[in-house]
Amino acid sequence: xxxxxxxxxxxxxxxxxxxxxxxxxxxxxxxxxxxxxxxxxxxxxxxxxxxxxxxxxxxxxxxxxxxxxxxxxxxxxxxxxxxxxxxxxxxxxxxxxxxxxxxxxxxxxxxxxxxxxxxxxxxxxxxxxxxxxxxxxxxxxxxxxxxxxxxxxxxxxxxxxxxxxxxxxxxxxxxxxxxxxxxxxxxxxxxxxxxxxxxxxxxxxxxxxxxxxxxxxxxxxxxxxxxxxxxxxxxxxxxxxxxxxxxxxxxxxxxxxxxxxxxxxxxxxxxxxxxxxxxxxxxxxxxxxxxxxxxxxxxxxxxxxxxxxxxxxxxxxxxxxxxxxxxxxxxxxxxxxxxxxxxxxxxxxxxxxxxxxxxxxxxxxxxxxxxxxxxxxxxxxxxxxxxxxxxxxxxxxxxxxxxxxxxxxxxxxxxxxxxxxxxxxxxxxxxxxxxxxxxxxxxxxxxxxxxxxxxxxxxxxxxxxxxxxxxxxxxxxxxxxxxxxxxxxxxxxx
Amino acid sequence: xxxxxxxxxxxxxxxxxxxxxxxxxxxxxxxxxxxxxxxxxxxxxxxxxxxxxxxxxxxxxxxxxxxxxxxxxxxxxxxxxxxxxxxxxxxxxxxxxxxxxxxxxxxxxxxxxxxxxxxxxxxxxxxxxxxxxxxxxxxxxxxxxxxxxxxxxxxxxxxxxxxxxxxxxxxxxxxxxxxxxxxxxxxxxxxxxxxxxxxxxxxxxxxxxxxxxxxxxxxxxxxxxxxxxxxxxxxxxxxxxxxxxxxxxxxxxxxxxxxxxxxxxxxxxxxxxxxxxxxxxxxxxxxxxxxxxxxxxxxxxxxxxxxxxxxxxxxxxxxxxxxxxxxxxxxxxxxxxxxxxxxxxxxxxxxxxxxxxxxxxxxxxxxxxxxxxxxxxxxxxxxxxxxxxxxxxxxxxxxxxxxxxxxxxxxxxxxxxxxxxxxxxxxxxxxxxxxxxxxxxxxxxxxxxxxxxxxxxxxxxxxxxxxxxxxxxxxxxxxxxxxxxxxxxxxxxx
Numbered sequence: 001x002x003x004x005x006x007x008x009x010x011x012x013x014x015x016x017x018x019x020x021x022x023x024x025x026x027x028x029x030x031x032x033x034x035x036x037x038x039x040x041x042x043x044x045x046x047x048x049x050x051x052x053x054x055x056x057x058x059x060x061x062x063x064x065x066x067x068x069x070x071x072x073x074x075x076x077x078x079x080x081x082x083x084x085x086x087x088x089x090x091x092x093x094x095x096x097x098x099x100x101x102x103x104x105x106x107x108x109x110x111x112x113x114x115x116x117x118x119x120x121x122x123x124x125x126x127x128x129x130x131x132x133x134x135x136x137x138x139x140x141x142x143x144x145x146x147x148x149x150x151x152x153x154x155x156x157x158x159x160x161x162x163x164x165x166x167x168x169x170x171x172x173x174x175x176x177x178x179x180x181x182x183x184x185x186x187x188x189x190x191x192x193x194x195x196x197x198x199x200x201x202x203x204x205x206x207x208x209x210x211x212x213x214x215x216x217x218x219x220x221x222x223x224x225x226x227x228x229x230x231x232x233x234x235x236x237x238x239x240x241x242x243x244x245x246x247x248x249x250x251x252x253x254x255x256x257x258x259x260x261x262x263x264x265x266x267x268x269x270x271x272x273x274x275x276x277x278x279x280x281x282x283x284x285x286x287x288x289x290x291x292x293x294x295x296x297x298x299x300x301x302x303x304x305x306x307x308x309x310x311x312x313x314x315x316x317x318x319x320x321x322x323x324x325x326x327x328x329x330x331x332x333x334x335x336x337x338x339x340x341x342x343x344x345x346x347x348x349x350x351x352x353x354x355x356x357x358x359x360x361x362x363x364x365x366x367x368x369x370x371x372x373x374x375x376x377x378x379x380x381x382x383x384x385x386x387x388x389x390x391x392x393x394x395x396x397x398x399x400x401x402x403x404x405x406x407x408x409x410x411x412x413x414x415x416x417x418x419x420x421x422x423x424x425x426x427x428x429x430x431x432x433x434x435x436x437x438x439x440x441x442x443x444x445x446x447x448x449x450x451x452x453x454x455x456x457x458x459x460x461x462x463x464x465x466x467x468x469x470x471x472x473x474x475x476x477x478x479x480x481x482x483x484x485x486x487x488x489x490x491x492x493x494x
Numbered sequence: 495x496x497x498x499x500x501x502x503x504x505x506x507x508x509x510x511x512x513x514x515x516x517x518x519x520x521x522x523x524x525x526x527x528x529x530x531x532x533x534x535x536x537x538x539x540x541x542x543x544x545x546x547x548x549x550x551x552x553x554x555x556x557x558x559x560x561x562x563x564x565x566x567x568x569x570x571x572x573x574x575x576x577x578x579x580x581x582x583x584x585x586x587x588x589x590x591x592x593x594x595x596x597x598x599x600x601x602x603x604x605x606x607x608x609x610x611x612x613x614x615x616x617x618x619x620x621x622x623x624x625x626x627x628x629x630x631x632x633x634x635x636x637x638x639x640x641x642x643x644x645x646x647x648x649x650x651x652x653x654x655x656x657x658x659x660x661x662x663x664x665x666x667x668x669x670x671x672x673x674x675x676x677x678x679x680x681x682x683x684x685x686x687x688x689x690x691x692x693x694x695x696x697x698x699x700x701x702x703x704x705x706x707x708x709x710x711x712x713x714x715x716x717x718x719x720x721x722x723x724x725x726x727x728x729x730x731x732x733x734x735x736x737x738x739x740x741x742x743x744x745x746x747x748x749x750x751x752x753x754x755x756x757x758x759x760x761x762x763x764x765x766x767x768x769x770x771x772x773x774x775x776x777x778x779x780x781x782x783x784x785x786x787x788x789x790x791x792x793x794x795x796x797x798x799x800x801x802x803x804x805x806x807x808x809x810x811x812x813x814x815x816x817x818x819x820x821x822x823x824x825x826x827x828x829x830x831x832x833x834x835x836x837x838x839x840x841x842x843x844x845x846x847x848x849x850x851x852x853x854x855x856x857x858x859x860x861x862x863x864x865x866x867x868x869x870x871x872x873x874x875x876x877x878x879x880x881x882x883x884x885x886x887x888x889x890x891x892x893x894x895x896x897x898x899x900x901x902x903x904x905x906x907x908x909x910x911x912x913x914x915x916x917x918x919x920x921x922x923x924x925x926x927x928x929x930x931x932x933x934x935x936x937x938x939x940x941x942x943x944x945x946x947x948x949x950x951x952x953x954x955x956x957x958x959x960x961x962x963x964x965x966x967x968x969x970x971x972x973x974x975x976x977x978x979x980x981x982x983x984x985x986x987x988x
Contacts, residue, residue: 016540019533020514027517031525035717036735039513042773046510050544223529241530279536 003066004076007083008280010063014054015279019238021047026236026243030228045102052098055090075282078464082281089157092145093138101138104130105409112407119397125374128407135409136368151365154412158288159419161466164365167415170422171358173481179388181485182351185339185492195334200322202253210253210319211246211260214312217445218298220264221271233259235266235295239278242267253320254336261303265295268451272459282463288413290467292420293427294458300350300421301428302450304491307442309333315445339492341391343398350421351488352389359384360403360414368411423471425484427458430475497560498570501577502774504557508548509773513732515541520730520737524722539596546592549584569776572958576775583651586639587632595632598624599903606901610891618895619868629903630862645859648906652782653913655960658859661909664916665852667975673882675979676845679833679986689828694816696747704747704813705740705754708806711939712792714758715765727753729760729789733772736761747814748830755797759789762945766953776957782907784961786914787921788952794844794915795922796944798985801936803827809939833986835885837892844915845982846883853878854897854908862905917965919978921952924969 001009021044028040064084072080093101104127111127114120135154142153152163211227225242237243244263248256269285277283285291302308313332317323325331339349345356363380366372372380381400382392393399405413432438435453442450457474464470471479495503515538522534558578566574587595598621605621608614629648636647646657705721719736731737738757742750763779771777779785796802807826811817819825833843839850857874860866866874875894876886887893899907926932929947936944951968958964965973 012536013540013543016536017544020518020537020541023518023521023537024514027521031720032735033717033720035715039732039734039772042506042510043514043517046507047514047541049507050511221529223527226525226527238533240533241526278533 002070003063004070004072004080007060007063007067007080010054010057010060011083011086011281012279014051017047017051017054021051022236022238023241023243026245029230029232029234029236030243030245052090052095055087056095060087061091075277075464079277079280079282082284082463085160086281088145089142092142092153094141097134097137097141101131101134101409104134105407108407108409109404112401112404116397116401119395119401121378121396121401124401124407125377129374131407131409132367132374135411136370138409139368139411151368151412154368155415156412158413159416159467160287160463161468162287162289162415162419167361167419170419170479170481171361171415174354174418174484175358175388177485178351178355179390181488181492182339182341182355182390185351185488186341188493189339193334193337195331195338196326198254198322198332198335199324199326200320201250202320202322203250204248206320207248207250207253207256210257210316213315213319214257214261215264218261218264218268218447219451220267224271225267227260227263233263235263235270237270239270239273239283240275242270253316257316258299258303258336262295262299265298266291268298268454269294269459272451272455273462274460277462284463286461286463286465286467286470288416289419289423290458290470292416293423294454296350296421296424297427297454301424301487302442304336305439305442306333307439309336310443311445337491341389343385343389343391343393344402351492354418354421355388357414357418359388360405363400364406364411364414367406419479422479422481422484425487426471426475426479427454429483429487496564497557498564498566498574501554501557501561501574504548504551504554505577505580505775506773508545511541511545511548515545516730516732517735517737520739523724523726523728523730524737524739542596546584546589549581550589554581555585569771569958573771573774573776576778576957579654580775582639583636586636586647588635591628591631591635595625595628595903598628599901602901602903603898606895606898610895613889613891613895615872615890615895618901619871622901623868625901625903626861626868629905630864632903633862633905645862645906648862649909650906652904652907653784653910653961654781654957655962656781656783656909656913661855661913664913664973664975665855665909668848668912668978669852669882671979672845672849673884675982675986676833676835676849676884679845679982680835682987683833687828687831689825689832690820692748692816692826692829693818693820694814695744696814696816697744698742700814701742701744701747701750704751704810707809707813708751708755709758712755712758712762712941713945714761718765719761721754721757727757729757729764731764733764733767733777734769736764747810751810752793752797752830756789756793759792760785762792762948763788763953766945766949767956768954771956778957780955780957780959780961780964782910783913783917784952784964786910787917788948790844790915790918791921791948795918795981796936798830799933799936800827801933803830804937805939831985835883837879837885837887838896845986848912848915849882851908851912853882854899857894858900858905858908861900913973916973916975916978919981920965920969920973921948923977923981 024040024043024047028037032040064080064087067080108127108131112124115124136150139150139154142148143150146153146156148156149164155162155164155167215227216222224240225237225244227244227246229247230245231247233244233246235242235244244260244267246256246259246263269291273285274283303312309329309332313327313329317327339351341352342348345353348356359381362384363372363377366380367374367377377400378396385399386392405411431450431453435449438450441447458470461470461473465473468478518534518537518541522531526534558574558581561574602621602625606618609618630644633644633648636642637644640647640650642650643658649656649658649661709721710716718734719731719738721738721740723741724739725741727740729736729738738754738761740750740753740757763785767779768777797806803823803826807821807823811821833845835846836842839847842850853875856878857866857871860874861868861871871894872890879893880886925944925947929943931943935941952964955964955967959967962972
């Protein structure tokens with residue numbers, strides 16, 4: 001068997017083990033009784049250990065070198081490149097550091113969960129200090145292994161090939177634009193887009209039915225996935241068996257509905273990946289920015305257009321059995337496009353969301369480099385919030401302690417949310433030209449052509465190209481912040 | 495670290511990996527969308543492969559030899575013995591044979607599922623032939639590795655330490671007794687125990703509620719387990735996270751109810767195993783006979799007593815909102831103790847069930863030894879059914895093709911059902927003496943003392959002793975067929 005074929009077998013095996021972990025993580029959030037957390041932790045640790053053994057096996061390095069001499073092309077050549085990337089990432093950290101990080105982040109997320117509602121910054125800071133120290137060590141180790149700057153080495157895990165220089169360019173342009181634009185949009189909203197709260201009962205059972213109706217219309221394949229309830233919505237499982245979740249609030253149906261649409265976007269990407277390359281590095285989704293672009297393509301682009309509202313509103317009214325003037329189309333639309341200065345990232349609209357993200361990006365870079373001390377984090381956060389979003393958190397639990405990312409050691413993840421939003425805007429912009437029937441289709445609740453385009457240009461490409469190449473091939477140009485800005489202008493100043 | 499400690503770590507790891515498999519198997523039967531079967535198969539195969547690698551690691555053999563010099567006692571000594579047993583079983587079969595068996599049984603169960611409803615014996619036989627050939631090879635390989643006769647080597651996997659000589663003794667005595675007893679019981683029933691079918695609606699939702707009520711009363715810990723629906727009821731998951739299943743038939747509530755009680759018996763055993771020894775061979779349930787004794791202790795012993803009926807009937811009536819003379823206590827009891835000559839093992843009552851089992855035991859031994867050819871199986875089956883149960887299957891799908899055991903390569907499993915029934919009778923017989931409050935307790939729906947006794951005498955002993963030792967310690971005497979016979983006489987001739 002050729003070295004490359006041996007690698008293919010090995011990666012199939014690793015992928016199956018990681019897939020098993022993914023299913024167990026889904027179960028832990030949706031089905032598992034609370035008392036089983038300890039037992040489940042041991043199962044997940046054992047599988048992580050086995051997958052780590054398999055990918056840090058020294059023989060892999062030789063196989064990769066040998067395979068390079070095997071004259072591969074196309075998908076196979078790209079696959080070998082991704083195998084090597086995967087190998088380097090996994091081998092960059094010594095085992096001691098990996099297990100120290102696992103322990104420290106597990107402890108810190110645990111402390112954080114209890115400390116956040118109590119605004120107990122001190123406890124959080126104490127548990128976060130070793131995490132930050134170990135993340136810094138990890139970034140240095142990855143920097144050496146990958147030949148990247150420390151922050152870029154972290155970023156590379158979530159968005160392969162992305163650099164902080166590139167992020168700085170995008171974010172510089174957006175930061176210069178957004179605060180003023182936000183004021184303008186809010187003024188426009190106050191003058192032209194007042195709305196009345198939607199009145200009527202929207203009970204959980206009907207919300208669930210509604211979510212399934214839209215998932216079905218969008219083409220979600222219930223023969224290869226399901227939807228359940230969890231405290232924190234996510235899209236889990238594996239390609240071919242996607243498990244997405246939502247949560248229901250009787251009094252706020254649109255949160256769940258757009259949550260479902262968001263996760264359905266992620267799910268359609270996983271379900272649309274090429275079956276032939278399942279289990280191989282090249283067959284995986286391209287990265288977190290591209291993944292977020294697929295959720296936001298539905299959540300913030302397609303499903304907040306007039307065309308979608310025209311299709312969706314009758315379905316919503318019918319499912320809830322509601323009527324009256326608050327459910328008229330203009331009021332419905334305005335209620336779903338409200339802009340607001342707020343403290344909380346996950347509740348933010350698409351205008352303020354990037355401000356939340358860019359603030360985190362600046363602060364986590366400063367934390368990693370040591371320019372910012374944990375003790376100064378709260379003051380820096382509040383100061384940046386004031387300048388950027390225009391509000392200061394009412395309490396630290398709603399401020400720098402609001403996200404799970406840092407306690408869990410995920411530094412370098414935040415930028416992908418906003419890069420994803422930019423990619424989504426650019427993809428939709430292109431789709432409008434290339435699939436001119438989209439508007440008519442969507443008003444009728446037909447999404448076949450839209451997803452055929454996404455499948456061909458994004459999903460089926462998996463990790464064949466780098467993110468910038470993928471964007472350029474799909475849209476005819478590199479990622480362009482102006483398209484996102486124009487989208488915001490069109491939507492919020494009209 | 496001592497060799498024994500290293501073994502403990504290794505077995506914890508193996509147990510966690512197998513536990514992960516067990517959760518994924520549960521998910522496949524309860525939650526997984528159909529289209530994901532292929533993906534799931536790959537995950538399960540990868541985990542089985544990893545667990546197999548870990549337990550067939552040549553270093554284990556040395557560690558075991560070293561650990562024998564480490565002066566262990568009590569639980570540790572027993573654990574080492576079980577480790578060795580586990581190692582020998584896993585290493586008895588060459589890898590080629592394991593993977594050939596996996597393929598052949600997977601193919602055969604698939605063929606069997608389609609062939610059974612169509613009475614297509616020919617297709618089944620063709621797929622079963624390679625399975626039988628490989629099982630025969632496996633029994634020879636195990637025979638050599640374990641120093642046991644081929645059939646005994648198969649039996650040992652399900653009921654450690656049990657021999658066919660011992661089974662022959664039990665079954666010889668039972669076979670000499672049961673056919674005549676069955677006629678007597680049926681005559682007694684016709685003369686004294688006629689009953690009217692229970693009348694009224696027993697919809698699935700109410701059945702589910704009823705099952706949960708009884709599980710709660712019995713002490714099932716919903717913080718460490720759950721109940722769901724599957725096509726074939728089972729008790730899965732792991733100790734600390736037990737997943738049991740049932741199925742509902744609106745018109746036959748007692749099937750589901752006693753199914754739930756049966757699986758709850760299995761579940762209570764798993765949940766009652768000593769937490770300290772979780773993940774270690776000595777901490778596991780003692781074997782399939784002992785496991786079945788725990789399910790039958792509820793299903794056939796405790797929960798079919800007058801005392802249980804006195805507690806249960808008002809709960810049943812109340813949950814379904816039914817009344818009338820068919821729901822009076824004597825009629826209710828008779829309906830749950832009906833004896834009948836039938837074709838199907840899983841539908842059989844406790845009088846005919848052992849006849850079904852003993853028939854299979856005789857035939858599978860003959861198949862394994864080569865004394866019986868697959869082509870002669872149907873005739874042999876029907877002949878034995880006529881002599882033993884007194885009826886001939888209406889069709890081959892209800893005859894020798896009814897069980898999944900043989901298609902899946904499980905030869906040596908069947909005897910454990912009836913040995914389990916005998917153990918259950920003997921345990922309950924002893925409990926009545928040692929926990930004299932049982933009758934009063936059970937009538938009040940209090941099961942604490944009953945389960946305290948089971949926990950102390952069975953569950954907490956895990957695999958510390960052999961099955962015969964465990965029975966002798968718990969009941970003061972070796973397994974005695976007469977106790978089971980007396981139980982049947984008391985119940986069905988009174």
